[in-house]
Amino acid sequence: MTVQSGSHLQRHESLREQALVVIRKGLIAGEIKPGEIYSAAGLAATLGVSNSPVREAMLTLVQQGLMEPVRNRGYRVVPISDKDLADIYQVRVMLEVPAMGQLARTGKVAARAGEFGALADDIVRGARDEDLVLYIDADRQFHLGLLAMLGNDHLTSIVENLRDKTPQKGLGVLSQQGRLVKSAEEHRPILDAVVAGDAGRAEELMRQHLSHIRGEWNKPEGD
Template identity: 45%
Template sequence: MTEQRNPVVGISGLAESRPTLKDEAVSIVRRALMSGDMQPGKIYSANALASQLGVSNSPVREAMMALSEKGLLEVVRNRGFRVVEMSPDDQREVYDLRLLIEVTAVGRVADRGVSTEDGQRLAAMVDATLAAARPDNMIDYLERDQEFHLSMVQLLGNTRMTKIIENLRDQSRVSGSYHLAERGLLVASAAEHGPILAALLSGDRNLVESLMTEHLSYSLP
């Protein structure tokens, strides 16, 4: 059976001398998944991607295996890796889990309180995300958005919870976060970070959980 060689638009080569080549490959492939450069349902060859990136096959294959373990790719025997297609039911399941874990985590942060230094750091992220909210700047926008949300959760100091939330967020995004741009919702979504942060800093758990619940609805089909 012939190998699938769908090129991935928007990714560039890696330097072979970097010490964490697998991690770099994970980061690049993940960004391609989140931005829609690697499309749901399509099969991609690790060898072809390695050639496109200008590196050996092994770290790229290891990276794609790691992403398959996170539910973002599926191994297709003798062909490569298929980008997971999230059905509406799949997206609803991920959304429900995020309500249970991510919204609750942010509510707990509100209960604990946020230091002035952390509040200023989060405020800078709010501004950076809003500034990045342009359709021609999706990768930067998605990274700034992810940084803000995970930084709130990280204030609990629970590494396992943060990793679970990060993976759930990635699963919801691989289903088509780029549709936010197509629907003209990037700025509206980014603008909600300000009120979320204000509620967090005021220690109003009920309000921040309500705002987060509404905010996460952008991930629904």
Template identity: 40%
Template sequence: MHETAHARVPEQKRKVLRHSVRGQILDALRAALVDGELVPGEIYSGPALGERFGVSATPVREAMQQLAAEGAVECLPNRGFRVLSRTPRELAELAEVRALLEVPVMLRLARTVPEASWQALRPAAAATAEAAAAGDLPGYAEADRAFHRAVLRLAGNDQLVQVAEELHRRAQWPLPGAARVRRADLVADAAEHSALLEALIARDLPVVEALVREHFAGS
């Protein structure tokens, strides 16, 4: 009896390949949410999305389960997944929680981190400006998270970085009319990263606090 191609692939390798596909689909779905391709209120089925991305429904369902855990979609038995949207109140609450978490950390870092460490973050700030100038909303969302992640890593607290990343992602999508976000708004938001670095280098604590709170409120 001849072995099938599937059977000849070691179990561990099959798991890695499956995880890789799921990760790619998860990234693609997140980008579609940010860009407004997946519309809040609409219901999407696993098989239909699988056909769209050229994969089976299984990795799509697994990715959607992750998005459900992150609060982006809700599971509808035998129907698929409905994309949720943030209300203005939810966005304000997320901004408040992010400020409560990150402002004290930023102020502590402003007092203790040497200038060279802040200078090293200029490429991350520049990446947000480039994505904003191109009007690349998914690219900007990723670059924005990467910048904040790099700043918070200077605190040396992995749990802080993880929690802040989840809150940040929740604040980014899905948003009503996401595809209509103005490029000028992205450019202005990106400029705040460079301004924040300058304030951190100068150890200007009042400006650091004001910039972080304003940045969250506008995210």
């Protein structure tokens, strides 16, 4: 497992929150795998922190339905079924596609086009360099940041939770094969459409992007 080590954990955040972020990244990237059992001590050693914040982070994931306790052994990632994946992406399409259209109509993003453009560039760079930490970080900030500009905290929270529930099992393989770049390059056109106020195009590009994620990222490794 190659989750980020403790040297990257910044002290201005609580250790529990930092551990939670790193574990979630491992879940999303497929480095922490469904069905396998992980001990708090083992993950704490990997992260270079004490057991307590890691255990608290794992309990948070239990409450969110992403992990389950295994008596006297640790915690297991709850496997997600194909139906669950399909249902989650259906909800994401229902929420995120019209949200991009609505955001395009507000005209708010133009003032922050440079900021989101830099994130779009980071997503592509992460894909090209096979830097999954950079890719996941920038992708998360890009999508959730755009949604946050609508000013609906419930919308952003729901989508964030749905993203956390969908480990991208084939992400590492796609990166190694160079196919992750294609998905990465879809972010700039979405941003351009939103900035231009083209609601219809923003919605269509977002729909295509989510379809690409559903069809490619969650294929079993080796496909």
